[in-house]
Amino acid sequence: MLFNSATFLMFFPFVSLVYFLIPHRVRWAWLLLSSYVFYMSWNPKYAILLATSTLITYASGILIAKANELRDREKATRMKKTWVALSLLSNLGILVLFKYIDFFGTNLIRLSLWLDLAIPIPNFNILLPIGISFYTFKALSYTIDVYRNDVEPETHLGRYALFVSFFPQLVAGPIEKSKTFLHQFQEEHFFDYTRVRDGLLLMLWGFFQKVVVADRLAILVNTVYNDPASYRGFAIVIATVFFALQIYCDFNSYSDIARGCAQVMGFRSSRNFGQPYLSRSIREFWANWHITLCSWFKDYLYIPLGGNRCSKLRSYFNIFVVFVVSGIWHGATINFLIWGGLHGLYRVGEDLLRPLKDKLVRLLNIRTETLSMNLFQGFLTFSLVCFAWIFFRANTFSEAVLLLNNMLYFNPEIFTRGLIFELGLDWKEFIVALLGIFIIILGNIMQRTKRFGFDISEYHIGFRWTIYVTAIVFILVFGIYGPDFDAQQFIYLQF
Amino acid sequence: MIKKALIKSILLLTLLGLILSVLNPIFILKEGHRNKLYQGLYEHQGDSLDVVFLGSSHMINSFNPNILWDKYGFTSFNYGTGGEPIDVTYYLLKEVLKFHDNPIVVIDLYYLGLTDEYGNEEYVRYVLDNMKMSVNKIDAIFHTTPSHNRLSFLLPILKYHGRWKELSEQDFKFDVFSTYYAKGYSAGENIYGKNNTFSNHTKETAEIPPKAKLYLDKIIELSKEEGFELIFTLAPHDYNSTLEIPSWHPEPAKMFNQVAEIAEDNNIPFINYNNLFDDLDFDFKTDMYNAGHMNIWGSNKINAHFGEFLHNNYHLPDHRKK
Structure with a gap:
């Protein structure tokens, strides 16, 4: 079900x-x-x-x-x-x-x-x-x-x-x-109207992420990743970026629906995601990604191994072990092992390079709290995460290698000749996909900055209901579901 | 507090239902049957029809309301839709009867041969998607479609929502102009050019598939309850043309002998045009469009016969004189 x-x-x-x-x-x-x-x-x-x-x-x-x-x-x-x-x-x-x-x-x-x-x-x-x-x-x-x-x-x-x-x-x-x-x-747990409503809204947000965004992105991702020999350059880059967003929307939607369900009945669940793709380091990424699994590993594996209260070398070893185990937790394939290993290396590398980074910042007098610096760090982190996702998503190790090989190809013409719309999403679907991504990112930024406080209960009932009904109709019309499609299994159900 | 929430939920669902009832017809696939059924069901109202024709595509190219009008002044409408299973015919008939008291009901029985419990989804949608929401429609959905499809029959937007990117002006309005003069009838001009391969005429009978039999009985029952005249017909076709279809009766000739017996027992005329080729000078080679359907010339011959049959056996008024 x-x-x-x-x-x-x-x-x-x-x-x-x-x-x-x-x-x-x-x-x-x-x-x-x-x-x-x-x-x-x-x-x-x-x-x-x-x-x-x-x-x-x-x-x-x-x-x-x-x-x-x-x-x-x-x-x-x-x-x-x-x-x-x-x-x-x-x-x-x-x-x-x-x-x-x-x-x-x-x-x-x-x-x-x-x-x-x-x-x-x-x-x-x-x-x-x-x-x-x-x-x-x-x-x-x-x-x-x-x-x-x-x-x-x-x-x-x-x-x-x-x-x-x-x-x-x-x-x-x-x-x-x-x-x-x-x-x-x-x-x-007593029936509390506000709590129940907020739980249902969280579920609705989850459904939006799943059926409008994740399953739409999946069409392009599957086209490229299930036939890696046929695509090159930017097609693979786009598919990988889309996969990064797909897996976030897919898993976060599951978590949101689960949390919403529990909330309706009065249970307080843990958050599973922050805003991982707004992270400026791999450490920050992991503080925002699959939080409950990370916390489990931290409590029951990392700390028993000695955590960071030991020699530097040993603590790096501990970090690496946790990431490799976390990779294997996802499944018994070389690709998950590599994915976990890569993140382990990223984390350790990040720590090892920190003194060098600080030195450079001091030497070149770089201001670190600027938007451009944040964007640069965010871009770097996102790129590293995406690189690892290639192994996570590729069907086999040899296909991952093939994708990496084929990616090293400069073909900007796919943007000008409309070839981008031949990856499974025509231009209309592409626009809805981008709109979906925009809404997700906007939601993330709003949560992160808390600058645009948006409490729907403060608004007039007419406005509230318009929002509810519009959201439901939007999901019904633009969702990827129905008799012509198999309901896409949530990615994380297989783990 | 639960009560308050329940009331609010019901209100919200009602509002949503209203919006969806506006959106559903926009998203439904606009194929040829939509305009025709809309015209036949919801524009021709108020006892304006003497005769109604129902059945599958065989019926579409059988009886031409314009000929019956020109020659005898009878008013009629051809409600035939492609691939329409007999259970769907029953519910479409009930829908027609909502707007017409006691017309003569003529049904082509070709689809009695279907052995599957449910007809092809797309064919069933020709009828059900184009019927307005009513108890009869809900009843039809629950009896003529498999359970996994029912929700999308109740809310067609669940099936057709992917059409958002191909919606055109036509989706937002009804244009019955294209079907207005034909009154539901159509027949092609192709000439088949081949002979009928079926020659094994027999007096033996064979059972009608159970669900088809159930609905044949229901139609007969309905005619008795409502007091309308019923006429069964079977359009010319090559009985062997269905041999390759796995979900079809293997011996249609024998099955229709059984139908003839049932019709006789119930005093219902059953005109099997496959037995009247010589009387009507019907040439399978030139009067058929393909192995299963008549062309316009074949259809003219059938219409001449059927008009006379109606004229001789029923007291129908000549509306041209008004």
Whole structure:
């Protein structure tokens, strides 16, 4: 059940309406049921995995709490470590089994062929259960939080199962940590008109980003990236820039719809995105991109590795490891590994070059807080991010190399001869795409500068309703959807 | 507070519904059937028609209202639309009957041969997209289209919104001028030049596909309830021309023998023109446009016969004398 499907547009109002009509004490059961129905609409069998992950982490919480009660502190610590290790191993084991087994299998076969060894390696060909990377991380956060005494263990299995499976966040985040979200299921949420309206508006904004902008940009991106041998120079540059915007709009829209859904029902979710493409450094980019995943890695991987409270070399190593793991988290391909590795290198490089940069700034007496400097830094950051996106989007490693080769070709004539309109979007579609991008960027600048405060509730009802209706009609008319198109799956659902 | 929100939501949805009801007709694909159905359904009102013709493309080039007018002074309209399945015919008939009390209803039964539960979406849209919103239309959508398509039949903008870039002046207005004089009829001038390949005439019968049978029964039932005269026809065509179509009855000749029995049991005339070639001096080679459709000359022969049939068997007024 995709967010941008007719089924969800009926499912969500029904679920939330019933949610408010039933007493607080049974709401968890209703949301749990709804969440499993939501998840099972993809493949009922995978609910078993979801339930398994839930039960293991739930049990680990109880067992860690039990161990905590032991008088023998040494034994208590040992037991706690055992339970947390078992929970981590079993959950990550399931994740590896379903997400990476084919990758390892294929590469083992390649290796054995290369070494000329005849090792029989079975090919499992397992379908990736949707959202497994997201809910596994969410469930693991609970085990670790309990282990660190950051949260009390949840004794109510139903409420805990709901935390893991809560449908708005189930298949593509935001990856909430138990310490910020679990307790919200105990709160009683009343129907608050303003909150519900704002939640719905956030969802509407999400739908705009998805069906008007992301899925329109996808047409051009797919044209070029699915046939890389046929395009050169600026065609690849445009497709890559469009992909950068597509993946932002796609994933941010999912996060916004998820946050909007949760907000309607009274839950406060974490933001997943700031304004990543207005960043002036890679560090800033990562403070604005997929924030909940970054925060997860920071809490549960970077800091345990030693964070930055260690030697310079070691802290760079830690940064690099986190980015490589984050790359692999997206999928078991060389391309994701390279994407993560590139960002690791960017981050480390940025730190290493900082003294040089500061020296240059002092030496040449450059004013850093000017618009032109900001634009220059922004452009540089965006270019580096786009370069890495090539590996993220290319279908295979060899295609990524082909794209990079073909990109080194100067063909400005595609702008003058109208060839740009032969990349899947005719000139009218192109204008709507650019208009969409303009609206997104404007929205980002408004959020960043907070200079144009825009609170819709301050306006007259006539104006407000005109905005609502215009937005809905705009999405209905200019959206890429309907019987002639398959509803485009959100990109992040595959991770 | 929920009550307030519900009221506001309903108001907002109503407003949105109103706007969409204005936008839907603009976005709907303007193909030939739109003007014709608009003229036939919503301009010809008030018991102005003696005879109405319904069916698929076979009906479009069967009966010519202008000939019936010139020769006998009967008023009629040809509501035939391309590829129209029999269940859609039933709902279109109900729509026609909203505006005309007891006309003689003539239906071409070629599409009884369809074995699929639902007709081709584009063909069904010829009719349903061009009907105004009503209980009958909603009923039609729920019975003649598969569930995954129903929402876009209710809100055609969901189907056609991609046309925003090709909208032209024609999309914003109705121009019934092009169809005004033809009254829904049209036939081509091509000459097929080949003989009928079907020769296996038989007295045997075969079952009508279940859904087609259900709607044939419903049409007969409706005629009894509403008290209108019903005439079934079958336009000339090569029975073998549908053999390659997987979703078609394998033995149409036998099936139409069954139809003849049903018609007789219900006292409904059934004129199968495929059995009247010799009587009408109908030459398949020169009177057909292709294997399935008549050309204008073939159609003239059928019209001469049918006009006389109406004149002899029904007491229809000659409106020319007024």
